Amino acid sequence: MVLNCRHVWDRISDYIEGTLDPEVRADVERHLAHCEICSAVLDSTRNVIILMADDRVFELPVDFSKQLHARLDLVLAEEAPEPA
Numbered sequence: 001m002v003l004n005c006r007h008v009w010d011r012i013s014d015y016i017e018g019t020l021d022p023e024v025r026a027d028v029e030r031h032l033a034h035c036e037i038c039s040a041v042l043d044s045t046r047n048v049i050i051l052m053a054d055d056r057v058f059e060l061p062v063d064f065s066k067q068l069h070a071r072l073d074l075v076l077a078e079e080a081p082e083p084a
């Protein structure tokens, strides 16, 4: 399956947590290899999670995922109106 940016963003927290199916994970990695936007999104998502881990807060806020997706929508609107 060929993923577009939005597919990857929907899966990025599972990707970081390592809970994706191996097949899906491979698809995400294939996309990340050639997509700078998603690589940047992955980096900043990871940074947020690392920051939280440093503060010994391992549970994400209830609306974390909602906020993340709102942020991604913003990025999409600014940088990738037509994700390939």
Ligand SMILES: [Zn+2]
Pocket: 004, 005, 006, 008, 031, 035, 036, 037, 038, 039
């Ligand atoms: Zn992408």
